[in-house]
Amino acid sequence: MKKALIIIIALSWACAPKSTNEENELSKISDPEVMQYAVIGKTLYESYCGNCHQNDGRGLGKLIPPLREADYFKESIHRSVWIMRHGQKGEITVNGQVYDQPMPANTTLKPLEIAQITTYLYNIWGMKEGVISSSEVEKYLRERPENY
Numbered sequence: 001m002k003k004a005l006i007i008i009i010a011l012s013w014a015c016a017p018k019s020t021n022e023e024n025e026l027s028k029i030s031d032p033e034v035m036q037y038a039v040i041g042k043t044l045y046e047s048y049c050g051n052c053h054q055n056d057g058r059g060l061g062k063l064i065p066p067l068r069e070a071d072y073f074k075e076s077i078h079r080s081v082w083i084m085r086h087g088q089k090g091e092i093t094v095n096g097q098v099y100d101q102p103m104p105a106n107t108t109l110k111p112l113e114i115a116q117i118t119t120y121l122y123n124i125w126g127m128k129e130g131v132i133s134s135s136e137v138e139k140y141l142r143e144r145p146e147n148y
Helices: 002-015 021-027 032-048 071-075 077-086 111-121 134-142
Strands: 092-094 097-099
Touching: 021 032, 032 111, 071 092, 077 111, 077 134, 111 134
Parallel strands: none
Antiparallel strands: 092 097
């Protein structure tokens, strides 16, 4: 009986849903406003971006660049916002690796949705940029970034 109970407990633990690294990262956010944006941003990211960049942000090998721990991504929030809306073509170098797969534009994302995705991405994986507001996104979308 005791052995059966131990087996049941062990199986329950083994089969219990595990939280993902991204959920663990979200749990580290202490600012309620950042958390509100980031939770919605996570869902939007997984719907619009995760298929290519992967939900964990590690990209697809030499085809699609990573966002997680990526020098190119960390370098400019303005550029990231611009790329989400307008897409990108041509070679880029991310962490020393050259990528040349076009990223399609996503003109259907509203500034608030881009703000939520951006807030999510820039507040996980060790980054703490705070809320990137929809008014900041609108400002970024008015002018092409210098480093694009």
